[in-house]
Amino acid sequence: MKSILIYYFSGTGNTKEISRLLVEELESEGCTVKLYTMEDQLKSQKEINLEVYDLIGLAYPIYGFGTPGIVSRIVEGFPEGGGKNLFIYKTGADFISINHNASTELIEVLEKRGYNVFYDRIIAMASNWLVAYDDRLVKQLYNSAIGKVKHMSREILNLKRRRYKTGHFLKKLSMGISHLEKTYGSSYFVKSLRTNQKCNHCEICVKRCPNQNILFVNENPVFGDNCLWCMRCVYTCPQKAIFSKGMNFSILKNGYDLKRIVENEDIGSDYITEETGGYFKHFYNYLSDESL
Template identity: 45%
Template sequence: MSIKIGIFYFSGTSNTQLVTGLIEEELIKQSVDVKIYNIEKIINTQQVVDMTQYDMIGIGHPIYGFGPPEMVEKWVKHLPTSQSQKVFIYKTAADNISINHNASGKIIKKLKKKNYHVFYDRIICMGSNWLTEYTHALVRQLYDAAGSKVVHMCQDILERKNRLYHPSLSLRLLTNFLNTCEDRFLARIFGKTLRATDACIHCGKCVKHCPSKNIHVKDGKIKFKWKCYLCMRCIYQCPTRAITSNIFKVFIVKKGYDIRKIVANRTNQKDNTKFAEHFKSYLEDPTL
């Protein structure tokens, strides 16, 4: 009988969604009965999922400020108690440096309390959608590497291999604190500083697709409330790039960020900046 896996993910700008798709493809190849759920949809439509039907659960999220997105924390908080199901976590990030190693620490703690057994935790680098801009060549190289890492990861989880980070207490305290500040203060303030410029064509895409329902129309104008998750989706999905921040322009990648376009635009070009040097062994070794 084939194993049944439920995968739950959140993705702001599609990096995690693409990796989730790669995992789904690989698990199907391995004859796994796999079902994918978008946490955003579950929360916003109050969908009830029977978790007991799954032998194993996967959770995917981007790293935001060295931790999980607030939406993922909320979802985990409301999960029912488990009968000790096995859980694997994958998160996409700009880098796999050690300060990111506690990025699922908060949710792992909550899952443990609910009797879920997290046995696997892994970072997949997919490029940066804020602050630092990677070249498109490097993003493509990272995406290709993600493909082989996913194959390796699926092998590991089907063999129930343990793989966990063991961040020190000081790293845990520091990154949990920074992530809470990011969630509670920085994201809220950032959201409130957003505005739609005259380039706005009132297509309503930002209102419709904001995961926290932070954007609304008032007197014909796009308005932002205090509930931003800092996912950057409204900024990069806007067809006229009309959304910007009054104060935090530095967070926004200047040329925009569209991973699907970058990946679709295939070239054999290799990145030769200092970033590529930094990622050299990560790109070459599927086990990293």
């Protein structure tokens, strides 16, 4: 049976949970799966050896219609591909076409390095940024993702080719926005971060930052220039002491905690129905068809 290695990055838990479900599914098919976070791999500075694996997976959230910077750093450490099969799955707050180029540049790099990127898929989860989804929609997307992950596992094991294709304009647009997000967006965001008097100097944010971008200076967290805009420090500070001066609109008022919503049995999962109108209408078929 197949031996699989997956590197994932997850700022706030969505991609982590999808990866956990996928590993469960692949193992139930008799595969051996190693699941590592990109941040642990980078911290360890260990050489990446992919030789013993039949399949390699990369997983991450979509940021600004593109790929978080940490992903290219992992791929830089990959050896030459020699035709090895590689799959990608991403979580995003939507599956709309402007997201379809989220891996285009990365795939180009991987293909140049000799990898056969046969699979690229978006699994829509809740938004952790800008727009808060209703708790029922968070749960509904999660429940639908469970079926999609089963479907994805089957497709990956069958080496089914699944790739997005969009027109040239959309490709250029999403790549341009992704570049702005990675440079100016994350830089403005991190410069705007502050802590308030609720901070009890626990250092948790320092330890949790995936990019080691928070230092502890005079017992206070100080944010550096190397931010992924992942939101983890903001949402997981136990004191809710981190805020943004100027870009608070990008932070969800009530934070983001997938586990709290998924485990709360009082929250229903019936937000989108056949009668739903407005923006979320396009989710209806997506939610009920595991192949989408």
